[in-house]
Amino acid sequence: MSAPVSSACPAHVMRAAGTPAFPDLEGKHPCFSTTAEGHAAAARLHLPVAPGCNIACAFCRRDFNRVEQRPGVAARLLSPDEAVATTERALALVPNLAVVGIAGPGDPLASDHAIETFARIHARWPDLTLCVSTNGLMLPERVDELAAAGVATLTVTVNSVDPEIQAHITPKIAWRRKRVNGVEAGRRLIDNQLEGIARAAALGLTIKINTVLIPTVNDHHIGAVAEAVAKAGARMINVIPLIPEHQLSHLKEPTFIERHRARVAAAKHLRVFTHCRRCRADAVGVPGLTDFTRDLYGDDIQAEPTFSHG
Numbered sequence: 531m532s533a534p535v536s537s538a539c540p541a542h543v544m545r546a547a548g549t550p551a552f553p554d555l556e557g558k559h560p561c562f563s564t565t566a567e568g569h570a571a572a573a574r575l576h577l578p579v580a581p582g583c584n585i586a587c588a589f590c591r592r593d594f595n596r597v598e599q600r601p602g603v604a605a606r607l608l609s610p611d612e613a614v615a616t617t618e619r620a621l622a623l624v625p626n627l628a629v630v631g632i633a634g635p636g637d638p639l640a641s642d643h644a645i646e647t648f649a650r651i652h653a654r655w656p657d658l659t660l661c662v663s664t665n666g667l668m669l670p671e672r673v674d675e676l677a678a679a680g681v682a683t684l685t686v687t688v689n690s691v692d693p694e695i696q697a698h699i700t701p702k703i704a705w706r707r708k709r710v711n712g713v714e715a716g717r718r719l720i721d722n723q724l725e726g727i728a729r730a731a732a733l734g735l736t737i738k739i740n741t742v743l744i745p746t747v748n749d750h751h752i753g754a755v756a757e758a759v760a761k762a763g764a765r766m767i768n769v770i771p772l773i774p775e776h777q778l779s780h781l782k783e784p785t786f787i788e789r790h791r792a793r794v795a796a797a798k799h800l801r802v803f804t805h806c807r808r809c810r811a812d813a814v815g816v817p818g819l820t821d822f823t824r825d826l827y828g829d830d831i832q833a834e835p836t837f838s839h840g
């Protein structure tokens with residue numbers, strides 16, 4: 531039944547293995563496993579239940595299609611009911627399914643769908659690791675609900691800790707039913723992210739940071755981000771090379787050297803995750819190795835590419 535993406539061992543699997551950052555999660559959660567073997571051991575199911583977003587990142591182009599392999603893209607949106615049924619089918623189909631995550635296509639904390647879905651899955655399958663990826667705007671208000679719904683691993687996207695820089699990355703947010711712009715929006719977002727991370731850490735969640743590396747915008751600032759989020763309680767950072775899209779489509783994707791420099795700056799403060807595949811919001815399988823999307827949904831989504839973004 532397995533749907534191999536590649537018959538050859540991909541480059542990111544062959545790269546030198548590190549030591550486990552989280553022994554309890556190594557080999558059980560691909561995005562918190564820091565050895566090549568651990569990353570390739572367990573499958574994840576991304577449930578695309580998060581319809582909208584409460585902030586507007588300049589690089590983010592959410593879309594519904596079956597082809598593009600990037601974050602923010604899914605072929606469909608699922609209701610919580612459909613997500614529970616999908617999880618049941620996936621458990622029968624994917625032998626090593628260990629993680630159910632919600633990472634879009636919008637923000638999981640901008641509506642109630644994700645938390646409702648987690649609570650129902652946790653009640654039915656308590657052994658599954660539940661994982662969420664959020665921009666963190668609503669984290670201080672909703673982290674207790676996340677923990678109560680069984681979420682154990684959390685990824686917060688923090689692209690800057692300087693409101694002036696953040697204003698270029700996320701020029702507007704929706705906060706308490708009002709639109710907030712520019713530097714004020716950046717300050718609110720950063721304050722909430724750092725407070726949310728601290729609260730999540732106090733609740734015992736394991737926290738990773740996603741930082742999109744944006745040439746000419748935040749490439750000189752990655753060390754400062756890593757330092758601030760480490761102080762708040764994050765345990766690992768994933769420096770994601772920009773996919774030039776939307777209002778940042780004129781920028782270039784960071785070069786290998788730029789990625790390396792950013793990771794070196796981040797590594798002074800935090801463990802750096804290097805196996806990221808920049809997955810779709812409805813990905814199913816072991817990242818980069820198996821893709822069960824077709825089997826699960828019965829449609830013709832293109833298999834994941836075999837190259838590494840690491």
Ligand SMILES: C[S@@+](CC[C@H](N)C(=O)[O-])C[C@H]1O[C@@H](n2cnc3c(N)ncnc32)[C@H](O)[C@@H]1O
Pocket residue numbers: 583589590591601602603633634635636637638663664665685686687740741742770771772773774775
């Ligand atoms: C689509 S978001 C969904 C979850 C949540 N809204 C968030 O931002 O964390 C998932 C991840 O994809 C990243 N992402 C979105 N568009 C991107 C792009 N064009 N290039 C690189 N990363 C991108 C986001 O920054 C985030 O870390």
Ligand code: SF4
Pocket residue numbers: 583584585586587590591602634635636637664665
């Ligand atoms: S928070 Fe996530 S979903 Fe929302 S605009 Fe930014 S990257 Fe896209």
